[in-house]
Amino acid sequence: MKIRRALATAVAAAVTAPVVLLSVTPAFADAKPVAQTQNKSSKPTIKELEAAAAAAQKAYEEAVKARDEAQATVRKTLEELSEDSHPLVAAANAAKAAAKDAADAKDAADKAVAEAKKVIAELPADATEERKTAAATALSEAEATATAAATAKTAADTKAEDASDAVTDARIEAFRAAGAADKALEDALAAKIAADAALAKAIKEAEEEEEGEDCVPGDDLTAVVTGLPNELVAGKTTDFTLRMTNDSDRQMEEVIAYVGVHATDRSGLKDTGKFFRLQWSSESSPTWKNVKDDYIDTIGALKAHTRTDLKMRLTLDKATPAGNGVAFVAADFYNEDGSCGGTPGADMYEFDVKAAGSKPGKTEDAKPKPATTTKPGSGHQPQGSTSGTPAKTGTDGSLAATGSSSATTSIALAGGAAVLLGAAAVFVVRRRKTGSDA
Structure with missing residues (x-):
């Protein structure tokens, strides 16, 4: 029997519809003939998937073009808004000047009121009624002028503020369109x-x-990541945990984990994975080891209703550009009697990458997509990662003295996807244990 990973029907169907798919979920086909027939009839054909991929490529190219045009529009808009000749800027400047004139007029009116009051205060005791009346009239007129000037200033200030807001709103709208x-x-x-x-x-x-009968996925084996923050900083090392749990009633004789980390810069067009270093260790094997080809295949056996924790360490080089990353996690098992299986899909954990020296705000653990329903560790006894006995292999990679048929178990885990030089390069990473028929 051979393990074969393929995208789940839900994933394949989703990419043929106008729905943004943010996770890649591999699944196994049923090994039974009837189930195989039903599975095939429910899956899109390769021709349909080719059409979907072509449509997605075209949509992506159009989105790149639209993004470039939006960025050009933003630059043009900001340049225009920096010129006094722009209608909004001209209106704002005129309103600002009018507000200044109104403020000067109010100051002059207030000064006239003060002068009129001073004249009245300095009238001699023997001043004639005619003189007193003239002074009072002058004060009344000055106060009326001051009141009108205050009203005009308020209106001018409001108009100037509105005109300034219009310029600001135009800048914000340009950035909003670019963000969209x-x-x-x-x-x-x-x-x-x-x-x-x-x-x-x-x-x-x-x-x-x-090539042979296929293995069937299920919920018997789960792989869950905890402690991986949703923000990582270049030049820093992050520790997290990968927990694998055997929920079945029988021992899984050899367990293999898949942990693939992929990242791009902010444009999404440049692969930055070369700046990442992923390592692992366990309680029984505490020395840190590099994860090779995204696989950890020395875990060994996992007894029924037990779990094992692997310590993971992800180091980002100081030169790592700011951008986005994902970690794909899955696990498979196979037994000496030819039975095999694995997680129904590869969960995807998304995180942001900050430039070296950045101080991220409050971070949270990255959440899997699709979210797992099994809580790590509930109802299970812990097991060391190498407490079981791994299946023995011969020098040619075949299972030794296991009683397996010539159709020896093989494993194929779905890899992640990365974008390099403007195109999405999909890495389907597979590890195969070949037998005498390989």
Whole structure:
């Protein structure tokens, strides 16, 4: 029997519809003939997936073009808004000048009121009634002028503020449009990655149709990450935990974990994975070891209703550009009697990458997509990662003295996706244990 990973029907169906798919969920095909027939009839064909991938590619290219146009528009708008000739800027400047004139007029009116009051205060005791009346009239007129000037100043200030807000709003709207274009590009990229992955998996599945019976996924084996923050900083090392749990009633004789980390810069077009170093250790093997080809295949056996924790360490080089990253996590098992299986899909944990020296705000643990329903560790006894006995292998990689048939178990885990030089390159990473028929 051979393990074969393919995209779940839900994933394949989603990429043919206008829905942004943000996670890649591999699944196994049923090994029974009837179930295989039903599974095939419910899955999109390779031709349909090719059409979906082509449509996703076209949508992505259009989104890139729209993003570039939006950025150009922002630059042009900001340049225009920095010129006094722009209608909004001209209106704001005129309103500002009018507000200043109104303020000067109010100051003059207030000064006239003060002068009129001073004249009245300095009238001699023997001043004539005519003189007193003239002074009072002058004060009344000055106060009326001051009141009108105050009203005019308030109106001018309001108009100047509104005109200034109009300039600010124009700048904000330009940035908002650019932000919407950036988000559309992110969504198009996610859909393209999913479509490419679906097609790659379907093609690989078709190639393996005649290789033997397939393994069936299930919830018996789970792989859950805890402690991986949703923000990482270049130049820093982050520790987190990968917990694998055997929920079945029988021992899983050899367990293999898949942990793939992929990242891009902020544009989403440049692969930055070379700046990441992923390592692991366990209680029984405390020395830190590099994760090779995204696989950890020395875990050994996992007894029924037990779990094992692997310590993970992710180090980002100081030169790591700011951007976005994902960690794909899955696990498979196989036994000496030929039975095999694994997690129904590869969960995706998203995180942001901050430039070196950044001080991230309050971070949270990255959440899996799709979210797992099994809480790590509930109802299980812990088990050391190498407490079981791994299945023995011969020098050619085949299972030794296991009683397996010539159709020896093979394993194929779905890898992540990364974007390099403007195109999404889907890495379907597979590890195969070949037998005498390989």
